Amino acid sequence: MKSETLRNTVAGVLGGAAALTLVVLLVPGWGDGDGGSPREAAGRALSAAAAGAPAAVDDLAALIADRERRVRESPGDDRAWAQLGAAYVERGVGSGETALFPKAERALRRSLALRAPDRGNTAALVGLGALANARNDFGAAREFGERARALRPGSWAVYPVLVDAYGGLGDPEAAGRAVDALRGLASGPQVEGRHAQAFRDRGLREDAAVVAHDAGVHATTRAERAAAHHRQGELAWERGEYAEAVAHYEAALEADPGAHRSLGGRARSLAALGRAEEARQDYARVLERRPLPGYALEWGELEESLGERARARSLFGRMRELVARGRRDGVDGDVVLARYEADHGAPEAAVHRLRDQWRRGHRSAEVADALGWALYRAGSPEEAVPFASRAVGQGAGSALFSYHRG
Incomplete structure (x- = not known):
């Protein structure tokens, strides 16, 4: 669940539980009117973020427009720059618009230039950490997250960044400790989602499914329900239970038609069920909306x-x-390219790309599986076995990993 950036940055700016009650005071005029104005929509996005909930797509767009206007009028407002950068990351992750990531980095670094982290601006560090995770640069994400934790260890906002970073680095124990710290500081469906992720990364898929279900039960908004169903769909997909996965993805799309990642998940599951024409339609739609x-x-x-x-x-x-x-x-994007090359192009090139990922510390179950498969396809099965075994051990319950090891 990478797209919790906005929530983390709002919490870093405002501080703890006070964020939810103070968020409507950030911009003059928020909290007034009939609830349909752009400022009201921007306020809803910040309120959702502060409460640990996903922001609706239209509300997030309104927030971006409002913060862009704010930094034009008050270029010295470090909080507005941090919020703008976080919103760019959130939008980029949700829509696949990677062109927003350089804009996010500029905004977040501008915020840091205006107010340093040791003067209280850990929000920009959290935003940069989430941006690094979105770019699959997990080492940098860990660095930003640990810097933020050293400055504000009691702020729950820093821990989702660390969960994603350590997950990408293939250190489920460190990710689990970050989840435990998060659970000690906050609660709610998004925290339960992180807990489910930690169970999944440690190979405890049944526990992950139970906690993911609980997150859905406790969801109070459409976006939260969509996120919970998507997570359950991903777990079902990994178990090879494709019909169940389709049901969860469809529930996510019913709750939030803008949940494009669930559209992609449904396409994948429909293809596995042999429903090719329906899968084609979903792939066409998701590539248009989240390329x-x-x-x-x-x-x-x-x-x-x-x-x-x-x-x-x-x-x-x-x-x-x-x-x-x-x-x-x-x-x-080297892992995606390597998966293509292993099966359709040059397996030796795939091995080269994935060894580079491994040297960089990207040692998740996904990378271990991809490297093991590429080595096998390149004619080195004995060298492949340890990586395939690691993937299955760390990602217990994944049908794909078990197939590759077999």
Whole structure:
């Protein structure tokens, strides 16, 4: 659940539980009117963030417009710059608009230039950590998160960044400790979602499913319900229970039609069920609304499996274009490229890319699985076994990891 950036930054700016009651005071006029104005929408986005809930897409857009106006009028407002940067990251993660990431970095670094972290501006550090996670730069995310924790160890806002960073680095124990610290400081569906993630990363899938279900039970907004169902859909997908996954993704989309990642999850699950035409429709929609290279790769593999080689080649080309676009915006797409190369291109190139990821400390179960499979495809099965075994051990319950090891 990478897209909790805005929530974390609001908490860092305002401080703890006071954020929820003070958020409407941030901008003159918030809290007035009929609830339909752009400022009211921006206020709802900040209120949702402070409460630990996802922001609605339209409210987030209103917040971005409001904060852009604010920094034009008051360029010395470090809080507004931090909020703007966090909102850019949130929007970029949700929409796949990686061009927002350089804008986010500029805004967050401007905030730090106006007020240093040791003068209370840990919010910008949290935002930079979330941005690094969004770019798959987990080492940098850990650094930003640990700097923020050293300055404000009692702020719950720093811990989601650390959970994602340590998860990407393949250190589930450290991620679990960050979740435990978070649970000691905050509660609610989003915290339960993090707890479910920690269980999943430690291979405790049944526990993860129970906690993910609880997050759905405790959800109070449409966006929270969508997030909870999406998480349950992901767990079902990894277990190979595709019909159950489709049901959860559809529940997420019913709760929030803008939950595009659930559209992608449904496409993947429909393809696994052999419902190819429905999967094609979902892939077309999700690539239009959230153009990420992984979706193009999945759709291309579906077309290839159906004998549509020309269409598959076109989609693989689209995947490469999206990776290149993301790279220009600081996003590391090498794992996606390596998965493509292992099965459709040059397995030796895939091994090279993934070894580089491993050297950088990116040792999650996903990277271990990809490296093991690439080594096998490149003709080095004995060297592949330890990586495949690590992936299965750390990601127990994943049908894909078990298949690759087998």
